[in-house]
Amino acid sequence: MASNNKRKQFSLVYFVLMIFLVWIFNDMVFRPYIVKETEVTYNQFLDYLEGKKIGSVTLGADRIAFTLKDGAAGAPIVHNVVRVDDAQLVDRLITSGVSFSAVKQTEGLLQSLMGWVIAFLPLILIWYFMYKRMSGIGGGVLSFGKNNSQEIRGEKTGIKFSDVGGVGEAEVELKEIIEYLKEPKRFIHLGAKLPKGVLLVGPPGTGKTLLAKATAGEAGVSFFSLTGSSFVEMFVGVGAARVRDLFEQAKKKAPCIVFIDEIDAIGQARSTIAAMSGNSERENTLNQLLAEMDGFKPNTSVIIMAATNRPEILDQALVRPGRFDRQVQVTLPTAEGRLEILKIHAKDVPLEDEADLARMAKITPGFSGADLANIVNEASLLAVRRSADKVGMQDLDLAIERVVAGLQRKTTLSPEVREKVAYHEVGHALTALYLTHSDPVHKISIIPTAKGALGYTMQLPEEDQYLTSEDELRARMAVMLGGRAAELLIFGVSTTGASNDLERASMLARRMVTEFGMSRKLGPIRYSNPEGAYLQNQSSNRTDISQETLACIDEEIRELVTEAQNMSTSILTEHRAALDHISKTLQEKEIIMGDELRAIAKEISALERA
Ligand code: ADP
Ligand code: MG
Ligand code: ZN
Numbered sequence: 001m002a003s004n005n006k007r008k009q010f011s012l013v014y015f016v017l018m019i020f021l022v023w024i025f026n027d028m029v030f031r032p033y034i035v036k037e038t039e040v041t042y043n044q045f046l047d048y049l050e051g052k053k054i055g056s057v058t059l060g061a062d063r064i065a066f067t068l069k070d071g072a073a074g075a076p077i078v079h080n081v082v083r084v085d086d087a088q089l090v091d092r093l094i095t096s097g098v099s100f101s102a103v104k105q106t107e108g109l110l111q112s113l114m115g116w117v118i119a120f121l122p123l124i125l126i127w128y129f130m131y132k133r134m135s136g137i138g139g140g141v142l143s144f145g146k147n148n149s150q151e152i153r154g155e156k157t158g159i160k161f162s163d164v165g166g167v168g169e170a171e172v173e174l175k176e177i178i179e180y181l182k183e184p185k186r187f188i189h190l191g192a193k194l195p196k197g198v199l200l201v202g203p204p205g206t207g208k209t210l211l212a213k214a215t216a217g218e219a220g221v222s223f224f225s226l227t228g229s230s231f232v233e234m235f236v237g238v239g240a241a242r243v244r245d246l247f248e249q250a251k252k253k254a255p256c257i258v259f260i261d262e263i264d265a266i267g268q269a270r271s272t273i274a275a276m277s278g279n280s281e282r283e284n285t286l287n288q289l290l291a292e293m294d295g296f297k298p299n300t301s302v303i304i305m306a307a308t309n310r311p312e313i314l315d316q317a318l319v320r321p322g323r324f325d326r327q328v329q330v331t332l333p334t335a336e337g338r339l340e341i342l343k344i345h346a347k348d349v350p351l352e353d354e355a356d357l358a359r360m361a362k363i364t365p366g367f368s369g370a371d372l373a374n375i376v377n378e379a380s381l382l383a384v385r386r387s388a389d390k391v392g393m394q395d396l397d398l399a400i401e402r403v404v405a406g407l408q409r410k411t412t413l414s415p416e417v418r419e420k421v422a423y424h425e426v427g428h429a430l431t432a433l434y435l436t437h438s439d440p441v442h443k444i445s446i447i448p449t450a451k452g453a454l455g456y457t458m459q460l461p462e463e464d465q466y467l468t469s470e471d472e473l474r475a476r477m478a479v480m481l482g483g484r485a486a487e488l489l490i491f492g493v494s495t496t497g498a499s500n501d502l503e504r505a506s507m508l509a510r511r512m513v514t515e516f517g518m519s520r521k522l523g524p525i526r527y528s529n530p531e532g533a534y535l536q537n538q539s540s541n542r543t544d545i546s547q548e549t550l551a552c553i554d555e556e557i558r559e560l561v562t563e564a565q566n567m568s569t570s571i572l573t574e575h576r577a578a579l580d581h582i583s584k585t586l587q588e589k590e591i592i593m594g595d596e597l598r599a600i601a602k603e604i605s606a607l608e609r610a
Helices: 002-033 042-050 089-096 109-138 168-182 184-189 208-219 238-252 270-274 280-295 335-345 357-362 369-385 393-405 415-434 470-491 496-514 535-541 547-574 576-589 594-609
Strands: 036-039 054-059 063-068 077-082 099-102 197-201 222-227 256-261 302-308 326-329 441-445 456-459 591-593
Touching (some): 042 063, 042 089, 168 184, 208 222, 208 256, 208 302, 238 280, 415 441, 415 496, 415 547, 441 594, 470 547, 470 576, 576 591, 576 594, 591 594
Antiparallel strands (some): 441 591
16 A cells, blocks of 8 residues: 555656646747737827838727737737727728727637636646545545455465464354354255354454454355445445445355454444434445345355444344344453463563463453453563563563553652642552452552553452442442542542542442442332433433432432541541551652552551550
8 A cells, every 4th residue: 555655646746747847848849939918008009000010900899909010030929008998099090001800808718718727727636636546545436346356355364263362152152153164065954054144242352353263264264354444435335335245255255254343333223323414325335234144045155244342232133133143242351261361472472480471360350352462562562671581570560550551651740749649549548458348459659641640549359250249339439539538638628630539439329329229228229221321310311210219319329428438538547647658658659569558557557556
């Protein structure tokens, strides 16, 4: 693509140069023959006329043009005069005996057309080149809907399941598809019907694209892939044509896999997109896709796979039987899966003996495969930077933090702000430390992150959690409010830095009351919408909830949040010495690791007891 662009730029320069040359050539060759013009006054004209020097005269409505008899060699010089109101003009011309004629002085059609063309030529040229370039990139209008062979071409991916980690379930479900693609005859012989379409569903970065490629790789068949967004082009009709072309080519190469990545870009429910104008293109594409899927004979050994992280917005027509009727869930990896993925990506990375991938896997719940791949890559970059020949634990630790908190960036903050931030973060950390039900603190930092946080306290659960108890939720809320509690305790006011904490805490409290049935007053009733939208602003939509109940919900939420804040305040009051001491240490060191925090806190409480 880059060289293509360059070529176009080059030809543009070429073109301009050409025009310039032609112009110079013109000027040199035709200059002697080009009619020259000059302006004279009416007096001069009359003088010429009386002196009988004029050869011929052309009368216009408001101008007169004439040539002289003894013009120099070469082109005649046309003299122009503004015509004045001279009643004897014709008499004078007749007496002097020159030949004269009159013209209507409107521009000729051709002349005016030329004027327009010249005025618009630069515009037309610019437009033309932009247009060419655009269609060059998009494969757009000129190659109308015909996919360049480079765009849709079946490829042998060469990726195997051994390159994908932590997707056990999904792998099992795809095995059958692979069997079918390897030996379609066996299935057809027994009259077995396989799903036409398989939809991979899961959060971003969990390896859906990778898994689709691995499926093709394992079966040893061609892999045709397109992303949903590439269908939706600016030129009407291209999307649908592209779908048609994709399937046409795929059928020729059967058995094969057709993969449509990020299908939500075209597969959005039609009712929701109809409201917006200009999306009929997407709708056409979707209709074409549905038509193609229906048009397949069941024993064409082409399997259509698609991936999305938003299955709920897909058009129902897509997930009907005969289309994407099988869904394969690709979930975030468990600790075991994370270890597998880390190992896969660290395969070609020289690791120091003490670099413990198992520990890394343990402290990264919620990380996707892509995050983990990113961590390994970051770690090796860090190792390169410190000119080590192996990646050590320190690199991996720092890499995690980078991925979690965004790249660390040094900005200078005033000492007052730093003090407030330090107390705020230590408030979070100590609340977490002294509450039995909260996750252990991994790290406290007051180094601003690229994402704009002035500091952060990182907690890491010891294991993956699928169920959370009420006590744990209350503890979590208290920790969220710990920063604000510390600010109020020390400075008597809270800063805006606490507003995000406050928002998260209220959100959690609301869910506890309306979703988890954890309010004693309201009892185990779910008050939120079935879609899981919290009551927040939609409460007015729920006509079946009385005003009293709504007021009660608010009351309960307020109580939960206040309770949590009180919990934190009392912890911090009790451990005031630790709060002061650790905040000071944090201001000096900027980062305190969890173990260090626990050691300092222990020391101080031992001192206090003595
Ligand atoms: P998705 O399509 O689900 O958003 P991708 O397949 O594009 O995710 O994953 C992006 C990259 O992250 C992959 O190329 C791979 O390097 C890494 N990755 C993601 N999931 C896994 C996994 N389960 N095993 C190994 N690598 C993975
Ligand atoms: Mg993807
Ligand atoms: Zn905070």
